[in-house]
Amino acid sequence: MAYDLIGKNFTPPDVAAKVTGRAKYSEDFRPEGMLFAKLLTSPIPHARISNIDVSAALAMPGVEGVLTADEVRQPPAPGETVLTNEPVFVGQPILAVAAVDEATAAEALERITYDIEELPFTVDPLESLYPGGPDAREAGNVANGGIDLQQIKWSAQDFAAAGEGQLPEGTPADEWSYGDVEAGLAEAELVLDETFVTQGISHHSMESRSCMAFWQNGKCHLHASVQSQSFATPGVAGLIGIPMEDLVFIGEYCGGGFGSKGAAYPIMAVPALLSRKLNNRPVMLRITRHEEYYIGSARHGFQGRVKMGFRADGRLLAVDLYIVQENGPNTGFSDWHSAADAISIVNTPIAMRYRGIPVLTNTPPRGPQRGPGQNQMAMAFEPLLDKAANQLGIDRVAIRRINAPEADWRYGENQSPLTSVHLREALDIGAEQFDWAGRMARNGQRNGSKVRAVGVGQAYHSAGGAGFDGLVVITPEGQLHIHTGVGNLGTYSHTGTSRVAAEVLKCDWQNCVVMRGDSRKHLPWNLGQFGSNTSYTMTRTNYVAAMDAVNKLKEIAAMDLGGSADDYDIGEHRVFRSNDNSVGMTYAEAAQRAIELGGRFDGHEVADDLNPMTKASAAGVAGTGLVGVARDNLEQVGTVPALAAGFVEIELDTETGTYEIIDYLGVADCGTVIHPMGLATQTKSGAVMGFGLAGLERHIYDPQNGLPGNVSLLQSKPPSYLDVPSVMHSAAVEIADPMNPIGAKGIGEPVEGCAAAALVCAISEALGGHYFNRTPIVADMVVNAAAGRDQSHGPLDVNTA
């Protein structure tokens, strides 16, 4: 289908402010009389704090107040606290001090005294599962969404039975299966049984989670760094303890979140509560880089084991997967489950069993990070596909093709359907454009100490939701206002998806305004900007809102100009009779009529199925024009899959353990492409992040004292410009998804995972088929492997050097 706006590049409305520095992030605001807060954080990984004495701090000139854990709501364990007297990780906030400037606040913190009782801690899930092992919390060591905090210990027999270096498989916290796994493994030509470790790494968003709040006329005004606007609002209000209508929530720009700022996060409450305590004076809490490493969340790490049975032609007959998820100290996220689903979708084993257990550790709180679960799994699983391919004498792309999902594939525990799957097409496009065959001819070629190698990787993430609302207004000036509650994660999809409303209403883009970034702008209830869903979910909401506006335009025209609504058409900012273009009215005139007509035409009456937030927003714009507002009740059957394939070529130096990434191509199965430049940027920048995940970013926690070894960008080592190719490539399958009115589905996450997996595979190839079964693969591991030496870490070690 030919579109005017969809599939075309555009200048995002916020880009000029970003590149000129005019964009104001939450840390940039300076209202008069503003105070600065600083946090007292836990120096040790698990403790009980008592007898806090703040008197000397409060006595200092310039110190205005203190907020302690006793003054904030405490979630039931293992929820993430705002402030606590029982910290469960190094750096957990205990209390906050507000002062006239940060230097004073920092001085004040040093005058606060307290007693601290050290409690047992652990940074290794298996250590905690062993009989008598330490629990990260007093009430237990296992928890996750839907799994109450409890203590689970495996038996010494479980550990002994696993054998040296293999993951023990004690009692899981959850399991499912489909098909006959035993039979599949028995029937297989080749069975692999592999233990692996993937690291949990910090999100280290470039903008830390600084926030500023003040109260005015009974409302709390909060500036925060968030990925999601509308979706985060109820949670933020809840954290502060106020009804949503008393919150003014501003998040116009966000300097990176990667999943860690998808919803409300506890520290946002601190400036709001301090401000209320201090006579509504504005309070700024700048989160330092160190603190961002403590409370900015991290990816879940896995200790896993997978048995895979292959037919002689490479078809995957059975998979038996066990994942021990390093859960951090809190509830954590669903990575372990998603990892299993990802295998079931990407590699379609005919039979599969999954078991898993989320084990608490005294490390930073874990949360979703780009491809949570799916991307760890891609890095662990894809090299094993290569191992099988090499043993079976099958090309590495071919083994992926034979196992790629068909349109009618049903995956996972519930054997769920998928809306559209074109991973095989992505592999084919990639193999062709990357010249896989040509490059394979020099795969493994040596030049002195350097070896060339290619790798291919695949990844998946679900990519869309339904049931959210859209809101548009045609003003009497003839402008189209598209109200969007998605956040500004930096992908520009707030505008990319808004353009669907303009497309449906056939509006000139110059006449459109995207309203966003501030709850006072009357925003509809939208899903958060996370989970690769925006492109799919919010094209639907904007579509239904725009369709509602189209129908109202036609109704008004019919009312005033005769005939029925069906006799009318739209175009060039007019609604006119299909058979006589001269009979019609402009959008501006129609908007004026809508205001005169009132009722449902100008937003005074709205459908009952809208979310209360949307209803309030519609009420806010009511009377200002023709209002299109609707809930997305479009059909959706099946999970929307975003899929991607990545191709990489490297040259690895066996003497130094380092490698150069020579070329990269990412191919996206994301349905209709909404914004080509945005997609290309996502595909390449996702790859950069994936290269860091696969090859650079370590997560160090000292098992002796629980101290973090990476509390700076220097120590965490995300890739630099010089670690990635300056030119990379992207492509898309471009087959529309049938469940989306414009055929779009999301893509943000798998474009990281496929690159990470491809790089792991290429490194293994360069070493002649050496499978580390561990990420990241850092220089010391490559040097050891190339020199035929043992690795320093044990096969199941986590958080190690």
Add this chain to the structure above:
Amino acid sequence: MSKDMMAGFELFQPDTLQGAVDLLARYGDEAWALAGGNDSFDWFKDRVKRPSYVVDLTGLTELNGIREMADGGVEIGALTTLTEIENNSLIQGRYSILADAAGRVASPQIRNTGTIGGNLAQDARCWYYRYGVDCYRAGGDTCYADTPEGQNREHCLWGANRCVAVSPSDTAPAMVALDARMHIVGPDGEREVAAEDFFIGPDIDIERMTVLEPGEVLTAIRIPADWAGSTFYFEKVADRNTWDFALVSIAAAMVVEGGNISRIRMAAGAVECVPRRLSVVEQVVTGQPKNEATANLAGQSSVRGATPLNFNHFKIPLLQNLVTRAIRDA
């Protein structure tokens, strides 16, 4: 522990060397010399090192710049930035090894403000020490890195003595290879120290990395003519290609005559608390043909006596490979 907020101090900005030395001497242990600040501010912002008096050296214009010396050597003022050294034609022409080493330090931003003096005098990078724990080097009575579970991937192969931190400076091994002289001015006058003796290990003083006494200022580095224009090799291996400290680095200066190595000096970074002069390698290869066999011997000889910790034995093959390359590929 509160981090990321500098504590207050009194700042002095003298414009003469004597003034700076007087101030530093007056306040002794409580004073801190500040050049580009790239190392210092890290400490200050973390509130781990808290000097009461900071003496900013950047106003001492006499400590700036690169000059040719009468003997054909070169003198580099201690405040000269790493970027200037990297791009200086005299250095590039005569001592490319130093330009290469300076160009591999940190990132362009840091090289633009980081001085050679600060780079040579910078403190250890052991992450425990930097975190602010009470280890030996910080005046305490324990080492967290040198234990069975200590996370010591970046630590030393030689010279462990209560502390296992390594020399982090990229330019230091190059200075040792070039046999540079450190010109120091202090309350008791001037002195000159060979690069090799400038750096000290924990056996000598566990709380310092160099011979600089409180009150002393490194004013210049003098590189003798001996090695000008000889055959050089510098290589630094790090996890990342920029903005990262060395896992191991190698610096070699050699004179090759008729295919034979007639003279050589070689030093490795990040394997000991000081840049490690590889005297054994020098002896093994001197007078030998510069070929693959000699290179391999050199590599093997370089790692004799290395005592790895639990997570850093990869430094053995890595050092061996770099030494081999230094002879083979120079």
